Each structure stands twice: as structure tokens, then as C-alpha cells.
Amino acid sequence: MIQDIHGIYHNEYQNLTPEQDDYIMFAQGRSVLMRRDGEQTIQYITYGELIAASGGDLSADACRYLFSIENQGMTEKYFLSNSQLLTSQLMEKYEYRQQNVFRTMKPEDKAFAGITACQLANWYESTQFCGRCGTRLEHDKVERMMKCPKCGAMHYPKISPAVIVAVTNRDKILMTKYAGRDYKKYALIAGFTEIGETIEDTVRREVMEEVGLKVKNIRFYKSQPWGYDSDLLLGYFCELAEEHKIELDETELSLAEWIDYKDVPDDPEGLSLTREMMQTFREKKKREHEELS
Numbered sequence: 001m002i003q004d005i006h007g008i009y010h011n012e013y014q015n016l017t018p019e020q021d022d023y024i025m026f027a028q029g030r031s032v033l034m035r036r037d038g039e040q041t042i043q044y045i046t047y048g049e050l051i052a053a054s055g056g057d058l059s060a061d062a063c064r065y066l067f068s069i070e071n072q073g074m075t076e077k078y079f080l081s082n083s084q085l086l087t088s089q090l091m092e093k094y095e096y097r098q099q100n101v102f103r104t105m106k107p108e109d110k111a112f113a114g115i116t117a118c119q120l121a122n123w124y125e126s127t128q129f130c131g132r133c134g135t136r137l138e139h140d141k142v143e144r145m146m147k148c149p150k151c152g153a154m155h156y157p158k159i160s161p162a163v164i165v166a167v168t169n170r171d172k173i174l175m176t177k178y179a180g181r182d183y184k185k186y187a188l189i190a191g192f193t194e195i196g197e198t199i200e201d202t203v204r205r206e207v208m209e210e211v212g213l214k215v216k217n218i219r220f221y222k223s224q225p226w227g228y229d230s231d232l233l234l235g236y237f238c239e240l241a242e243e244h245k246i247e248l249d250e251t252e253l254s255l256a257e258w259i260d261y262k263d264v265p266d267d268p269e270g271l272s273l274t275r276e277m278m279q280t281f282r283e284k285k286k287r288e289h290e291e292l293s
Contacts, residue, residue, distance in 0.1 A: 008070040031098050044114075132153045162190060179251065199220075203218050212245075
């Protein structure tokens, strides 16, 4: 999956300043700045390049530390800066590209870094004023948090918990397609956790709301940070509790159908929790049938 990188991801906040070879990330909405000639290989601007292009005239707080990735005895540090520092000279070599390109580009460490940097950049961009009193927020020096100097309110990065649910019925799995979205491939039941409910309650509610079915034997599978949308995905398997006709919520889904394990499509990308859960079900059923034959 997207977070299964070769290195060790360190997200503990540190009040650091960048060095020559550290990476400086620039993001605009859902786009990240990367080298123009890197068709399949990801390359980001280094602090050395930024210094050279600016003539060495950078303020001490021009770059904010994000995280680091340790790999094979080396540590790559990532910082965030703003587009005002980008010169025409740099923009001849670099361009903003939609973050969905990270689904196929290499190396995986830098793809994960780009998605996560974009998530943090968007949070910083939308968290400049206190939601309680309207005062401009200040960066905390100890942890990744924006603090209000007037009322003391503390604002942390947005992370939205959501479930991915694989409903199974013997040799079949319930697969869906979204309504009104660009993504047209098969998906699974999914939805956000609401105030006051457990994750297991979310599983039951989302299945009932989207397809009108009751489920049992709810089992946690795996989790995944999904920086594309600032979500934390929690994968669950469960079983159909009683036979019932699918009642489709057409505002959420365009399709929901039972698919035999042999017909579950391959997953060449191997990035998402949803697709991995489909493959896990298919391979489990395949082994069971091979053992019986």
C-alpha cells in the first residue's frame, strides 16, 4: 500500500532548519512541485537549489520542517515553503503536478512524501485563524500545532477516520461503484465515523445506509493513512447476517453487486487498502478451494 515504503518514516515534530541536500516541498491544492523531466522518477527541489536561485537571501522561517524518511543509513528531511520563493529559473525545471501521479511514479518513499507533504500543506493553508475567536494563529515550537495567542485554542492537523468494509457471503464479496465521481473502478462500502459511535457501529450503519443489509462477525483487518483526502482508513471484514435484497442508496452508489471470488479484478498498483482487501478475500477463497480439491 502507499504507506509501505522501504524506509522508516519519522513524523515527530522538530524545530529544524534545512541543510543543503534537504528537500523543499511546494504544494498548491492537490498539486505538488516536482522536476519537469521526471516522467516516472520523482525529483523535488533541494534547499541548495533554492538558495542558489534566490541568491542566498532567505529568512530563517522560510522553510518549515515536515518529516524525515530514514533509508539505508541515510536520512532525507522534508520541509515546506511557499511559492513566493520560486524564481522563473526554478520554474523552467519544475512544475506542479496533480498528486494522483504518485500512484505510478517511483520511488515509493518520495511518492509517500509528496502525498503527506500535500496533506500538511493544505492543513497549514486552511488553519491560519482561530476558529474560536478569529485571531491569527502562531506556530508552536514544540509540536505540530497552531496555537491561538489570544484564547489559547490549539489546532492540530485534520485526520478523518473512515471505514472500508468488505461484506462477504460465502464465496462472494459485495463490490460497489460510486455515484457521481470520476473514479469508475470497483470499490467497497465506505464512510466516515460519526460523533458518539464506535468504529464497529460505523461499519453496521454504513452497510445499512448504502445497501440496506445487516452484517455480523465484524473483524478488523488493517489501517491506512490516506493523505489524498486527510483520512485514516480502517479496513473491516464482515459477513452477511441474513439474506436480503440489496437496497441501493443512489445518492452514494451507482452499483452494488455480489462478485464471486474468481471474478475479483487484479490490482496492478497495490496502493490502496480497498484493493488489497479485495485481493486478500480472493486469495483466501482460492486457497480454501484448493485445499478441498
